Amino acid sequence: MYNAKLPGSWLVDLSHIDLSKVKVGEEWVELDGSMPPSPFTPKGERPTGPARYATPTEAYAVELGYHVAPVEAYVRYDNGRYLDGWYNRLRDAYLATMADLGVDADLPPAGFLAAMYGYNERDPELAIVVSAIKATVKGGLGKLRERTRGEGWRPDIHAAVISRTRINLHRKIVKHAAFTGQYPIAILSDCVVYAAGGASPLDFLPYRDGKPLPGGFKLGVNPGLVKHEGTQSVLWGEEVRERFDAPELNLARYIKDGTVTDIDNGE
Incomplete structure (x- = not known):
């Protein structure tokens, strides 16, 4: 039986989760299912079968409105807020x-x-x-x-921290998409790239009267808030992908100053 309060590793199949229809808060919303990346695989592809996930990842699957049925688990009954x-x-x-x-x-x-x-x-x-x-x-x-x-x-603790960080970022991406219809064009572990009509984050972030979208991206210095990593042109993105013959080049890795020293595998 799954228990979201128990930290650990769960063997579960999450391939049934359809990101075109998810719960945001208490409401079901429809998204473009081909656009948001899956939070359950390194490259954002939909899972194809059972895999091991840390507790925060499985809890997020439930939060999105889907049933989970783990077949095996290694959990820590003796636990606390270690960090x-x-x-x-x-x-x-x-x-x-x-x-x-x-x-x-x-x-x-x-x-x-x-x-x-x-x-x-x-x-x-x-x-x-x-x-x-x-x-x-x-x-x-x-x-x-x-x-x-x-x-x-x-x-185990390392996996839980990474899991929670990834889920927190994905939650913001989903809320932003549900509210604005905008989806990221590139994602790294702590960086999300959106297409915008201007060079500033304020050109696309949905601020109203100085207040951000609840649960979405909020500018600020506190951990958990976001800062401006960098802005590059669309032509820059196409040029570096063509130069390195790398259509899967992860632009989020190089958006800060535009310098691309080597190709990556798109993860």
């Missing part, structure tokens, strides 16, 4: 340092975009601190899946 203290300290350090660089947590959307422009050039030493905090987060999570001599090897 809370670590996360809170790093979050507070990041927000305090960014505030010192002029990027406050309560800035309005346009003010936030303006403050983020060139923030790392205002104080090179503080910029190093920001980079160190980000590296600590990424490196700390990476250590959970590295085999070590101590007790730091926790691939």
Whole structure:
């Protein structure tokens, strides 16, 4: 019996989930089923059979309105919020340092975009601190899946963190699509690329009276909110795909400054 409160790994078939009709909140909505990527595979393709998923992924399948029937599970009955203290300290350090660089947590959307422009050039030493905090987060999570001599090897916790992050992003994509009819043209682990009529996120994000779509993308410095990664032209995207003969090139990987050093496999 599936239990969303138990962290672990579940063997379950999610191939029946149809992203053309999903629940958003309490309402069923219809989407273009060919557009939103599946949150259940690395390349966004629909699953073809049973696979192992972390608890947040399976819980999201239920949230979308579909029944799940796992056939096997490895769960942790003894569990807790293992990373809370670590996360809170790093979050507070990041927000305090960014505030010192002029990027406050309560800035309005346009003010936030303006403050983020060139923030790392205002104080090179503080910029190093920001980079160190980000590296600590990424490196700390990476250590959970590295085999070590101590007790730091926790691939189960690593999988749960990645699962929750991926699901949170997909939830925003679905809510944005349901409200606006817009779908991303490229997705990376923490970056989503949309076609827009202008160079600013405000040219397509559905803000009304300064307030974002509930549950959608919201600009801000707090973890969980989004920032502007970069803008490139459609011609840039077509040119790099043609130059590298890579139609599946993931543009989200290179959108920041437009530099493409090598091809990828589209994941």
